[in-house]
Amino acid sequence: MSQFIVRDANANGADTPSPFGDLPEWNLDDLYTGEDAPELKRDLDWLEQACASFATDFENNLEGLDAAGFLDCVLRNEKINQVAGRIMSYAGLRYYQLTTDAGRAKFMSDLQEKITNFTTPLVFFTLEINRLADDHLDGLYAQNEELARYKPVFDRIRAMKPYQLSDELEKFLHDLGVVGDAWERLFDETIAGLEFEVDGETLNIEGTLNLLTEPDRSKREAASRELAQVFSENIKTFARVHNTQAKEKEIVDRWRGMETPQLGRHLSNQVEPEVVEALRNAVVDAYPKLSHRYYELKRKWLGLDKMQVWDRNAPLPMEDTRIVGWEQAEKTVMTAYNAFDPRMGEIAEPFFRKGWIDAGVKPGKAPGAFAHPTVTNVHPYVMLNYLGKPRDVMTLAHELGHGVHQVLAAEQGEMLSSTPLTLAETASVFGEMLTFQKMLEGAKDDAERKVLLAGKVEDMINTVVRQIAFYDFECKLHDARRAGELTPDDINALWMSVQAESLGPAFEFMDGYETFWAYIPHFVHSPFYVYAYAFGDGLVNALYAVYADGDDGFEDKYFDMLKAGGSKHHKELLAPFGLDASDPAFWHKGLSMISGFIDQLEAMED
Secondary structure, three states: OOOOOOOOHHHOOOOOOOOOOOOOOOOHHHOOOOOOOHHHHHHHHHHHHHHHHHHHHHOOOHHHOOHHHHHHHHHHHHHHHHHHHHHHHHHHHHHHHOOOOHHHHHHHHHHHHHHHHHHHHHHHHHHHHOOOOHHHHHHHHHHOHHHHOOHHHHHHHHHOHHHOOOHHHHHHHHHHHHHHHHHHHHHHHHHHHOOEEEOOEEEOHHHHHHHHHOOOHHHHHHHHHHHHHHHHHOHHHHHHHHHHHHHHHHHHHHHHOOOOOOHHHHHHHOOOHHHHHHHHHHHHHHHHHOHHHHHHHHHHHHOOOOEOHHHOOOOOOOOOOOOOOHHHHHHHHHHHHHHHOHHHHHHHHHHHHOOOEEOOOOOOOOOOOEEEOOOOOOOOEEEOOOOOOHHHHHHHHHHHHHHHHHHHHHHHOOOOOOOOHHHHOHHHHHHHHHHHHHHHHOOOOHHHHHHHHHHHHHHHHHHOHHHHHHHHHHHHHHHHHOOOOOOHHHHHHHHHHHHHHHHOOOEOOOOOHHHHHHHOOHHHHOOOOOHHHHHHHHHHHHHHHHHHOOOOOHHHHHHHHHHOOOOOOHHHHHHHHOOOOOOHHHHHHHHHHHHHHHHHHHHHHO
């Protein structure tokens, strides 16, 4: 097996000091101390018994419960979710640390199958809730204040009522879930196992994608062409995964009577289709004044007649290419968090001190970055692939924002803490904005200010324009799959149909770029997830504008919003700030912040 060269900061020899400093690694002992931990066996045994007794006690009995009995049922269900969540969090986090390890993959798969089997008898719970009359539930809420607190949970469950199948079919689909998970694992393991040869080095995907931000243009080109080559060699596998996942979704949606492929995501996000459509249209209409305008500026800065795809994330000619060490990254983010409110710094601090962050790039580690909330009686974990770029500092700020949000929302308990995806990006993007503004304040001259502004604009374009283009690609993919099997060339053509429109006339596209849809994990793991990024960015831009205007008591209102978790609808959460996502002007307000940054960059050209 060839040797990966991924600049693992924690794997340097004594004579080769890391350019990043000491990068933290996860300590998962707060979940379980190992595969054979007695606590893990205890929890599995408890879970099997608890699920069986829950079904015995409550199946076909929900309608006859009084308020106290119904609350007991809810609390027992919540405890089951918590224990199952703890088990799968542990298995999943170990797997993502080393996705190429067959033992870890088997461990996670075996636990998933066990938990699926244990929880199959619980499928009745949501089905019976949806058979209860509205006035019956309202009467129970009126009798018991603690039970009434769970109303948002039942409202979410009952939003699926029109699309609910028979009890037997719902149990069948529940059991079948492990098959869909297997396709996701095939995707993950294929991606993690890919090898890319660039200038004589063998890299994994994370190391290769990182080269797309290198100052050396020939290196960026070599990395892009190698990505295209390797994706092309594996494109049949990726096309098979996408065809199967999209077809499975189409079958389930058809049986449920869902009118569009996107509807399930909108329901789980607790957002109205027309709000998403307003967001999508506002962004697409703004392509010319956002991405097209910015990339034309960047083309001039780079001295090019045409930009190639390997220039999209190129550093600017005037950019400082120094590596940002981990200690400096931590200081930058923590300074920004504390300056906003010391409470934010207090919540973030343990992530750095207690093994809640896994930062280094390592062979077999999952690519990208995330914050996993685990369960409400433990704490979140943050995964990064830190390579010392300024954007990696922003990624740290982003994922730490998720972590802060998850810690605050944990007070709501297992069933109410989880936010819909549209709101889940709020604290992360806000954390990025705080860090950016603090760095902008500290800029020593116009040149540094220009680089910071350009970097922020690029990040916002990647978050808003790129993700809406991804959303349009997914919409086209799922629509096309309904008509039949898609060849790799079919999917490639759909990808290219959104790229030129979103990036603009400054770009040319190399042969092979049409395959770059293949490595985007959200398309496989969470169809239509991607618009949540644009939703979150637009929401935070509008929110930050309120903060910058000196809104009285903003910090307290902001913390209250994060503490609410999933207990309130976006209308209710944004009302204290005078904002409303259902108003098209809301999205234009958010997009105008990006446009304003580009105005500043254009003014610097004069």
